[in-house]
Amino acid sequence: MILSPLPLRDSSTIHAGYMDARGRVEGGRDIVYTESPALLLRMAMEFGGKAWFSRGNASTRWLKFDIAGTTYYPGAEGVTLESVEALSEFAARRNVRLGALPGVAFNLFRSTLSGSVEVASRGDAIPQRYPRGPRLHAAPGVYRDCVSYDLRAAYLWSIGTLKMPVAYCLPTRMNLAELVSLPGSFALARVSFNRKDIPFGILPSLTKQGTTAWVNKGSHTLILTGDDLAIAHLCGAAIRIDKAWVGVSFVSPFESFYELAIEMRSTCGALGKQVANMLWGVFWAGGANVWEATFHKGSRKFTTRQMQSREPLSFPIGATVLARIRSKVFMEGVSKSSVHVHTDGVIATKPPLLSYGNEPGDWRLVGNLNECEVLAPGWYRYREGDKETYKLAGRVASRDAARRIFHHRREIWKQSESRKFIHPANMDTV
């Protein structure tokens, strides 16, 4: 695919504003950013309009509302008028107009290109065979004195420092060791976990209960990157490579965006951090399940229809960014004492020696936990001093309700034999 610079275009200004939770709009009204979609849903039912949302496994994300001539973008966490104005000014200096935040990220990236860059497309690799599940590991139990740590701005770091091949060659013979030593490569591989609980160094066995890396029982044919294959191999999987795509001639198209994003994170508040982290999603999110909702004035009902999904814009970029995060988390942050590992963070009783830092991709100490109970990936609770926090795979609930849901889920899983092996496809997505 060709990544091309942002063309010069009519620089007419988009007047962007911010809507607070009570519906008060400050700033411009061409497009308006806000946190929660709750008020927008009520407005759409009152005035009519259209909206778009993506639906995952047990989750909905409202993307955009068109109501009475104004476009609203919900989901901008921690947004303020100041951050909207700062982002507007930041983007305008680069001839980028505000809109959906992933689109802003993409155009800011294009504004950093001095010319067109070619990166390899996926060829005949089938993206659907790539396991998207972000969770890695959960060891059910109650633990005392844990440490929680994560990667700062993991997605920004991963895409910002990414080297992409210009093309792939398809070798007729390729062994695992060769493949994992070649950056940017991926393979169609048969991955098998047939051995039982064999210790593999400091890494947890993927055959253990609660692990949801990709597969944890039996054999599966998957598309995996070199980083993924290295982890699977080190965790005890038997791997047979059926076909390999090996990258040749590398470019670093995101290098300048990375510098720009670091500046944006410091000057545009929470909104700037969000935009900086969203570029990866532009290349990956094409396969999302997007729905359109139509609202009729004064009706509490609205109709929805699924829109045609399309492929990710660039499977190799998306998969490689994901795999680099998995790899860094597994190779640096995970040990035998890890009790919960999610996309970019770990909870462990005895963490490996890590150096914490303030840059994207550095490890960050999140907290020292007096106690941590892990039920399953995404489901855990922890106590820090007097404060108890419940994590319910992304669900938001008040503390008492969270406690009740957590206990309820614990009872269900205690009684369920199927919990022994939880496949990512059957899990909620964080």
Add this chain to the structure above:
Amino acid sequence: MSSYWEDAFSEAEIDADEIERFNVVRGDDGWDIYADVGGEMVSIGDTLDDEQMEDLFWDDLYDWAMDNDVDIDRTMEYAAD
């Protein structure tokens, strides 16, 4: 299921047996519940404050949904970091 929800379904003119999922949306002033009935989303009940949410949703409708294989979607928000 309590009479609150029976009344809410009745007012929204939906049959509880046809509900495929609930979508819970958190706002500044409380929680809104939407029911998905064959691709049509319907706002049900009033906006619930935290206390009502616990009594009417988590202690009542949630259990009914679990018993009847009705999914409960959460609404995702983006994270800054």
